[in-house]
Amino acid sequence: MNKYNGRGLLETIDWKLVICYLVLIIIGWVNIYASIHSSEPSSIFDPSCRSGKQFIWMTVSLGLAALVLFALNPRIYESLSVPIYLATLCLLVAVIFLGTEVKGSKSWFVFGPVSFQPAEISKIATSLMLATVMSQSGYRLSRARDFLITAAIILIPMAIIVAQSETGSALVYVGFVFMLYREGLSGWILFMIGMAITLFITTLTVSSYASVMILAVVITICNALFSGKFRQWLKIYLPAFILLGALPFLHDWLAGMTDNPGAFILKIQPLHILGGVAAVLLPVFAMRAFRSGKSFLWLSIGAFIVGVAFVFSVDFLFHDVLQEHQRKRIEVLLGLKDDPTGVGYNVNQSMIAIGSGGLTGKGFLKGTQTAYGFVPEQSTDFIFCTIGEEWGFLGTASVIILFVFLIWKIILDAEHCREAFTRIYGYCVASCIFMHLFINIGMTIGIMPVIGIPLPFISYGGSSLVTFTVMLFIFIALVKNEKKYF
């Protein structure tokens, strides 16, 4: 048994996290009020408007936080994680059949004035489950069986959420790879996942030509770094890639120059040239690999072929196999086409709003872009626009720094813990908050596709606020428990 070491609440609770949390929810509340202010000017506490409702949710969240911190024994999470996880899976499936349809996806339970989204709770349940499974003695991520179990814990809720057409929420689960990386997942797997996502998105948004180029550049760089010939890469490969990269533009330029659209020169697509180069070079590389016997080179050739196959199958599946409406659905989900108002309408509006804030912003309640309703979902997913417009760069940077501080502190606390359970759970919390942060803000400033997920602690909405509060405070309670006994 652990011995109580006599430290009080002041020392055991990580007050920096708590204060950081409080500041964030108050920032959220004030900005929700600002975002609805022009259409329904009323008191910030008025329970019929969104800021008033958010205030109620904040009170509820603080109550739950106190409950988690003081009333519940942190030991229960480990023992209850399996039933919680299974119950959440049931809820996730049930909502597909029993839920109410909101904006085209069936992911909400509505009880009178209160509605909640099981997908939110499942983040906590999955994190607890992961922490429980991965902290078992004898667990090794490198063992196939353990790895598969872990993958299943993450992928099952993810798949169900995709079935609810909430692809955005499902994407958050990708963040768990950071935790897995910390727990010993091979960096190459992380790298490959990142590569696959990049290739997938470039293929759909730009072209398969660009994807293959990226693939080739990355693989040759890896090879050069591995064999210490980076200088040689810069001298030989870089100019070659620049030349190949310019081909499509050259092609377009040529097309503009000649009057004859059937000219022979135009029939040679850039992709043909690229294919030709690859067809010549691949055997050369294979020969070299055979002579030198370097397995890494073989691996690179293999990876290149697999990568090209991946790119063209994505391209083929997307453009030739899928029906028009399915294609459109994916494009909308990825934010490639934001029908029906045309590509990137939301993003443009949100960037105008944020950009118009300048350095110091227009001031509290002075925003015009967000206030006139040109930014959609301004109190939920696009709340960052209000911050950007009314508080300027200083405001947006402060919010991001606050979040970074929060995540940083969670990671440090997690690292200081002796119990694997707390550490793994802490990394899960940090991953979730980070994914939400990056996707949400990235979306409002046009570096991520439009994926409707809330900004933690700040966006309007009870489900999200309560979930993130409980999630964070479970971690604080776990840390407190450790400090008390070790």
Place this chain on the structure above:
Amino acid sequence: MKIDRRNKILAGLTIAASILIVRLFIIQIVDDSYKTDASNNSMVHAVIYPTRGIIYDRNGRILVGNKVAYDMLVTPKEVEEFDTLELASILEVTPDFIREKMNGYYRDRRKIGYRSVVMLSHLPPEIFMKFAEVSYKFPGFRGQARNIRDYPYDAGGNLLGYISEVSADDIKRHPDIYKPGDYIGKTGIEATCEDYLRGEKGYNIYLRNSRNRIETRYKDGEMDKEAIPGNDIVTTIDAELQHYGQELMRNKVGSLVAIEPSTGEILTLVSSPGINVDMLADIGKHYGEIASDPYKPMFNRAVQSSYPPGSVFKLVNGLIGLQEGLVTPDTEYPCRMGYHFGRSKLGCHAHRSPINLEESIMMSCNAYYCYVFRDILESGKHGSVAESMDVWNRYVQSFGFGRKLGSDFPAELGGFIPDSRYYDSVYGKGAWKATTVISLSIGQGEIGCTPLHLANLCATMANRGFYYIPHIIRGTDKVHIDPKYYERQYTMVDTSHFPVMVEGMYRAVNSGYGSGGTATIAAVKGLDICGKTGTAQNPRGDDNSVFICFAPKDNPKIAVAAYVEHGSFGARWAAPIASLLVEKYLAGEIGDDRKALETRVLEGNLMDKVKP
């Protein structure tokens, strides 16, 4: 610092955050294209209003279209001195009106700021063009084109409904859709199909210079958004028939409903007196007049008024009797000027006796249905009278009575069919018997139903045992209607029992004068109309005249219910009206032999019988 995985992750976090912050730095500070200049008003969003969807009738005729009108906008900050008298004469208002408005704007100048406000709305193009020629004399005034509703055909004022400016409540309910000054469908189809008809607003973004004059398009219109026009709605109404129905019902209070039995589509739905379409276009001006009209023209009697059905209801009781095995087509009952029970009597008119089921419909015998109804309640098949009453209630409800049919009229009334609980509460438990409620047998007493219910009964008769839920919106590729409208609704009475009642209805109309048939006036050569009259007591004066009919007898095309308040016998007003409507629909025009009848109906005026 050692390079372990924790630090790699922290480094990754820092890099990701830096990407966000650098990007924010670029769009908020470096890149000017996302910025508006020093004054916060430099971007002006000029809203483009979408055209509202068009409402068509079943034959593609436009019932509600759009036309252009102009709103006179004033930007008080930009107004310079101008000739009030000239402006007043151009806009056809009094100079005082303009002075008053300008003073009002001056008082509210802080609130208005640089915004524009609407001074006059719905200016016809002629007036606006006169203004446009001299608009240079009036800086700060400009016109904004706006689509308003246009009604090319006087049909279905009550059905179509009107649009008007959104209320504060509407805005509160849908803050992301409506802004002050937007228009919203308030009643009728305009309201029920609002989501389809509305379309989506767009806007052009302009830049103002430092003197608050609009200078150029922002980013050459790249960020502008086009308005998306609303979807068109196709109704099931036949405009021509609706118009004719309104003519027939002119100067009478009541309803006329026609349904296509094979689909449940409502061909005509007249509530008289109703709203003229000319009033709809500019409802604001006429609202007071309409609201204070004692005959309540806004009130859609056809779906919102609850009446006793009268003898028409005998069809239902007869069918229940057949299904329960209590009568057969050959069952004969005597009638001695009514039905005698104890010391009381429920009267009937003179006709031959005894008669069988078919003739009971043809001659509308009251006594016959007293026997049938008493049998239903007292047969003991379902236990006590009270239990039998509830069985009867369920039968009647299966015809759609006593509940909302589920049509696409949101304000549809359910009506009332009594059950044992109701009579227990009125008379005390067990303190009533079959004879207490005997008037239910002939559709009197505590029964309430809407004219739509009656038309639906008629459609059920026409289909020999089932109906489609009546509706006025037709499904198209863009407009989806509930699949329930495509499903047959069967009653609890077997379809095999319907033909004999239909035969009775046929003979009621087509037996020739003097045969005892109650609705011979509705006969039209070659159309094989089947009908049933009703005369429902109205405590406020003369009886109500009721008639339902469908035609042709085989493969019916139209089922009609006419209900005329204080129209006395069913055959007096309701039967001629309904049969004329049928004739118009099936034959295209009224035959010469019935021209006199048509004239009598068109000129008939029952308004003085109605005490509003």
